[in-house]
Amino acid sequence: MLTMRDAFFYRVFEHAKKDPNIIVLTSDFSAPSFDCFRKELPNQFINTGISEQNTILVAAGLAQSGKNVFVTSIAPFITMRCFEQIRLYVGDMNLNIKIIAVGAGFSYNTAGPTHHSVEDLAILRTIPNLRILSPSCNSRVIDFATWCVNNTCPIYVRLDRMTLDELYDNINCSEDNGCYVIKKAPIMIFSTGYMVHTAIKAAQSSDIGVVDIYRIPLQIDSFLNIVSYCSKVITLEEHVFQGGLGSYICEILNDNNILLPVKRFALDFSSGFCHSYGTRDEMHSTCGIGIDQLLSYIKDLIHV
Amino acid sequence: MFKSILSSKAYTLRKMILNSVFNSSTGHVATSLSCAEILTVLYMGGVLRYDASNAEWEERDRFLLSKGHAATGFYCTLAMAGFISDEIALNVSSKNSSVGVHLQSNIPGVEFTSGSLGQGLGLGCGVALAARMDRRNYLTFVLTGDGECNEGSIWEAALFAGHHKLNNLIWIIDRNYMQCSDFTENCLSLESLKEKITSFNFNVKICDGNNCNSILEALKDVRSRVSTSPLCIIAETVKGRGIPSVENDLFAHHYIPAKDKIKDIIENYFEPFI
Numbered sequence: 001m002l003t004m005r006d007a008f009f010y011r012v013f014e015h016a017k018k019d020p021n022i023i024v025l026t027s028d029f030s031a032p033s034f035d036c037f038r039k040e041l042p043n044q045f046i047n048t049g050i051s052e053q054n055t056i057l058v059a060a061g062l063a064q065s066g067k068n069v070f071v072t073s074i075a076p077f078i079t080m081r082c083f084e085q086i087r088l089y090v091g092d093m094n095l096n097i098k099i100i101a102v103g104a105g106f107s108y109n110t111a112g113p114t115h116h117s118v119e120d121l122a123i124l125r126t127i128p129n130l131r132i133l134s135p136s137c138n139s140r141v142i143d144f145a146t147w148c149v150n151n152t153c154p155i156y157v158r159l160d161r162m163t164l165d166e167l168y169d170n171i172n173c174s175e176d177n178g179c180y181v182i183k184k185a186p187i188m189i190f191s192t193g194y195m196v197h198t199a200i201k202a203a204q205s206s207d208i209g210v211v212d213i214y215r216i217p218l219q220i221d222s223f224l225n226i227v228s229y230c231s232k233v234i235t236l237e238e239h240v241f242q243g244g245l246g247s248y249i250c251e252i253l254n255d256n257n258i259l260l261p262v263k264r265f266a267l268d269f270s271s272g273f274c275h276s277y278g279t280r281d282e283m284h285s286t287c288g289i290g291i292d293q294l295l296s297y298i299k300d301l302i303h304v
Numbered sequence: 305m306f307k308s309i310l311s312s313k314a315y316t317l318r319k320m321i322l323n324s325v326f327n328s329s330t331g332h333v334a335t336s337l338s339c340a341e342i343l344t345v346l347y348m349g350g351v352l353r354y355d356a357s358n359a360e361w362e363e364r365d366r367f368l369l370s371k372g373h374a375a376t377g378f379y380c381t382l383a384m385a386g387f388i389s390d391e392i393a394l395n396v397s398s399k400n401s402s403v404g405v406h407l408q409s410n411i412p413g414v415e416f417t418s419g420s421l422g423q424g425l426g427l428g429c430g431v432a433l434a435a436r437m438d439r440r441n442y443l444t445f446v447l448t449g450d451g452e453c454n455e456g457s458i459w460e461a462a463l464f465a466g467h468h469k470l471n472n473l474i475w476i477i478d479r480n481y482m483q484c485s486d487f488t489e490n491c492l493s494l495e496s497l498k499e500k501i502t503s504f505n506f507n508v509k510i511c512d513g514n515n516c517n518s519i520l521e522a523l524k525d526v527r528s529r530v531s532t533s534p535l536c537i538i539a540e541t542v543k544g545r546g547i548p549s550v551e552n553d554l555f556a557h558h559y560i561p562a563k564d565k566i567k568d569i570i571e572n573y574f575e576p577f578i
Binding site: 020023043046048049051053054056057058059060061062063064065066067084085088089092093 | 409415416417420423425426427428429430431432433434435437438456457460461463464467
């Protein structure tokens with residue numbers, strides 16, 4: 001099974017063979033799917049070197065000149081080092097640039113905080129015109145790749161580094177909604193990316209529902225329809241509390257005058273980043289978003 | 305004859321810059337005056353190819369103002385070249401104005417928003433690269449300040465331009481030896497700038513950036529270059545040029561002449577630079 005990165009770029013490659021306007025830039029990132037570009041479409045693939053600011057600027061110059069530009073690198077670097085370039089040229093100038101970030105959350109678990117991407121939603125939600133796509137499995141990744149090729153708006157795609165189990169086999173899931181109910185119940189966990197899988201595991205042993213939020217901003221009407229039958233909202237994310245998925249959902253509920261109790265599970269970095277290692281799930285428990293903590297909360301909630 | 309006409313145009317541009325500032329009481333006068341001859345030569349000296357009535361003409365040369373705080377000077381240039389009305393250039397930041405003191409891309413003739421320094425050269429690399437990919441003959445000109453060469457993104461872009469042999473890219477540096485709060489060599493020295501940029505695989509020329517003849521000479525063969533390297537022109541200028549009390553003064557960056565002084569400045573100090 002392919003990594004999300006290769007699933008995405010193999011699909012882009014198929015489009016790029018027919019469309020010379022598709023250009024891929026990478027800041028010294030490598031992948032088997034990039035080798036296809038290097039070998040067969042060398043004029044459509046540029047390794048810009050370890051220079052994320054310039055990579056976004058070059059992308060903006062290309063996009064302003066009519067190119068459909070895909071930029072890819074490790075998530076924290078291609079979002080934070082070059083945030084101002086994204087803000088001004090991808091966002092405000094509304095250019096046709098897709099930022100494909102690899103390593104959402106703790107994907108690079110053993111690499112440490114330098115490689116963890118745990119603030120990207122908070123930061124990039126502030127960028128005008130930018131859509132954020134956060135797939136939870138490869139079928140969504142492939143859909144998103146085609147969607148990115150065919151649309152000219154700026155898009156940020158946060159891919160997991162790992163291969164995640166398939167959730168959407170034979171499900172026709174509209175990109176437009178931005179969210180999908182995997183399991184319906186009065187108490188719902190709203191999650192995204194890797195953590196959707198954790199939510200599903202928790203829901204298997206309890207009467208809890210799960211919603212996959214795969215686009216921000218999502219379609220508000222779809223979301224409001226879902227919460228209309230909720231008595232409690234739980235949010236679960238591999239992201240800091242500030243400005244992430246939980247914050248986003250609280251903002252929507254507040255702005256639509258919906259009074260629902262919300263429990264947020266997010267990374268607790270109140271005393272610093274996570275310098276404790278282990279498996280990704282073990283690190284989740286260290287930082288307060290482990291399935292054990294989630295199940296314990298749900299158990300108490302249901303018994304009360 | 306043509307060259308003295310150009311100097312006269314630069315004089316007109318300087319007056320227009322001051323008139324704009326007179327109306328708005330804001331903007332960056334000294335940096336706009338610093339590059340007045342450069343803008344004049346590019347837009348009124350037959351260097352840039354453009355169609356002011358069709359700002360999006362595909363074969364136009366691309367000009368990117370990276371030192372976006374010189375927007376007042378650039379808006380006035382665009383007005384003189386016919387891209388925008390004098391009214392827009394003379395009413396920067398006024399109520400209901402569509403332009404502020406930094407450059408905005410919603411104005412005809414402006415390729416990119418600018419105001420945060422160090423961005424133009426990388427943007428220019430992308431534009432020049434697209435021209436090569438599409439086999440188009442347009443040239444890409446980027447005007448940066450010298451102070452903004454403190455930014456790492458400038459040198460990332462310089463590496464890129466040299467590595468990719470972007471010989472359709474012309475980087476002009478408004479070298480007035482001053483930045484916001486200090487002289488460049490006191491703050492974060494750039495010298496030896498020519499040698500630094502040469503080592504990034506650029507061809508480098510130095511000219512008098514407040515002398516139209518000298519700028520024209522530096523740009524005269526810009527379409528017939530055989531070099532595979534990008535071109536950099538270090539244009540030696542004076543910040544605040546034309547107002548003796550401001551020239552090379554450390555307060556020049558945020559200098560706004562008092563309204564009752566502007567008429568006096570225009571009448572007594574401004575002389576065409578031949």
